[in-house]
Amino acid sequence: MNIKNLIRSIIYKVTPSWIYYRIAFLIKKKRLKKANSILLNSNKSVSIFNILKKKKNNKKVFIFGSGSSINELTYKNYDEISKHCSIGINMWVFHKFVTNYYMIELTNDKNLNDKYRSKILSLLKNKLKQPIFLINKSPSVSVNTQNWSKGMNSKRVFLYEYIRPDVFKKNIINEFEKTINFLFKKIKNSNVLTLGIGASVERAISLSLLLGYAKIIILGIDIKNTKYFWSSKDKNFKGLETGQKVTGPHLTSIKRFGGMKVQKSILILEKLARKKFNSRILISTNKSLLSKKLEKYEWKNK
DSSP: OOHHHHHHHHHHHHSOHHHHHHHHHHHHHHHHHHHHHHHSSSSOOOOHHHHHHHHOOSSEEEEEOOBGGGGGOOHHHHHHHTTSEEEEEGGGGGSSSOOSEEEEEOOSOHHHHHHHHHHHHHHTTOTTTOOEEEEEOOTTOOOOHHHHTTTOOTTTEEEOEEEOOOTTSSOHHHHHHHHHHHHHHHGGGOSEEEEOSSOHHHHHHHHHHHHTOSEEEEESOOOSSOOBSSOTTOGGGTTOOOSSOSSSSOGGGSOOTTOOOHHHHHHHHHHHHHHHSSOEEEEOOSSSTTTTTSEEOOOSOO
């Protein structure tokens, strides 16, 4: 650990959690206000949570990642999914199955961001599902969001922020619960929406919990390798860079400073789902690092 990271870890450890979460929230809220003033020419932002809560009309939500196990899904599976709520994460926006919501994280890859923009503009024309897009841009990402979002429907494309649990404290599960409790109090009046550490699936799951879904089914969250559901022959994904190595574990499954392996964070969220929300996180594949840890989802029509 370098000196800078050592100092950061000490600060996090000695700072009381209640102070950390309030400071983090104020910083994120201020950042959103500034971004919205540029995009919408207004300091006021619509509550994403209230919009999603009004649209919620069932108890199940399916969350799509990009792992190769997606290829196990059948037409009957997609038919079942289409009767419930669904969230597509990042690259899922290029898949032909249109989800109700998308959670997209902009990167420093201009080519990818441009492709995201083009696809979102196309999907905004979808009159059947009228998907909503939740966009996150971290401070380290150099992209002109004003130009990037030009021509987009401000009633269906929103910027959001997330709060990281204080993983430097000893009782990490307790910190996850504190973060969820804090968000639960603030979420209706702020677009600081979710809990997250380093993986978009964490944000999708925590948002689903706060919205009150009783069953959260994760699909394509394999994380034990970098195999994706598309091939180089698929024209929709041609030229896309994932940032992953060709072989080896998925980057989100590796321990990093200030972060957590996603297979661990999802299991913590599963414990909180049962304890606090009377909810469950399920998985449908046997090909994930989480397959033996989470309850198996049984399809109605196999």
